[in-house]
Amino acid sequence: MRYFIWLSYTGGAYCGWQRQPNGMSVQQRVEEALATILRQPTLLTGAGRTDAGVHARRMAAHLDTDVPIDDPAGLVGRLNRLLPPDIAVWSLDAVRPDAHARFSATARTYEYTVTGVKDPFAPPAVHRMVLRGVDFEAMNRAAATLLDYRDFTSFSKLHTDVKTNLCHVTRAEWRRQGDRWTFTITADRFLRNMVRAIVGTLFEVGRGRLSEEGFRHVIEALDRNQAGDSAAAEGLALVEVHYPADIYL
Incomplete structure (x- = not known):
């Protein structure tokens, strides 16, 4: 069984x-x-x-x-x-x-949450960092471009044993909830370190070090060295694995 x-x-x-x-x-x-x-x-x-x-x-x-x-x-x-x-x-x-x-999974959803406020009651899956001056609107515009691409080699851990770096991203957006910002991303599959690499590169956009067009160039380069540093692991959580309803008895 x-x-x-x-x-x-x-x-x-x-x-x-x-x-x-x-x-x-x-x-x-x-x-x-x-x-x-x-x-x-x-x-x-x-x-x-x-x-x-x-x-x-x-x-x-x-x-x-x-x-x-x-x-x-x-x-x-x-x-x-x-x-x-x-x-x-x-x-x-x-x-x-x-x-x-x-x-059998049709999609997976991850969230990456950050805060600029020290909070002893914050849940574990929240990364505290300096958010002063970060442009989340620019990050959201850059994140939306992820839906235009399929090959995410630039955001994959190097030297993995996967046969393809193709993924279908269907959602990628930042939302504010009080003192926290959460990035939600859904795709049919994810590469090793993919979400953390995307988040780290989006912060390059938010801090004005990378333009939105530059973010597209990073994706198109198919080169992990062109992307930003990976965001800290502690802010990342797998929040849902999606399955067709007919798998259950």
Whole structure:
């Protein structure tokens, strides 16, 4: 039987979602908790992989098990009692045998949030930085041009093993919420480090170091060295993974 597990986590204590030989990952923590409850090794396949320090408000993964799960809500409760405070499981849903957490996803949405105000009650997925003089209207105009392109090599981590750098971005905009600004971006897929590289380059526009036309030239150059520095990981969160409704049983 195949199930989708939906969870949230703050990534500050982890080397990312995916298992790594040199540190604790979110995937490893959840797999260990599942193995304890189900009394058998249980492997998860995630919708993607978030980097070290990156957060997820709604991450999806699938698991296969021969152990009947008659009480999914009860299993969720037991998992949450075993898992540390920075990981929360929300639901466990039966899906079709061919449903795949990564390949069945039609889109993913990330948010990057910044503030210029010191706030001890700010949630973890907020990056504090100097925002004085930053032109968010110019950043929004530049961000809108992302929808005109498909090849995002300029915003991809170098030397990755992906076969294509083509992505279809359907939303890219900054919105203000009180003392915070949030960049929301939705695409069918994302490259390694793509959102943080885009945000870092947009701040070059906002600070007047790069024109909006220059932002287009960065995209068209297909060269990571032409883009700005990557924004800090702590401001980034995966907020939704989108699936067709017919994958659920």
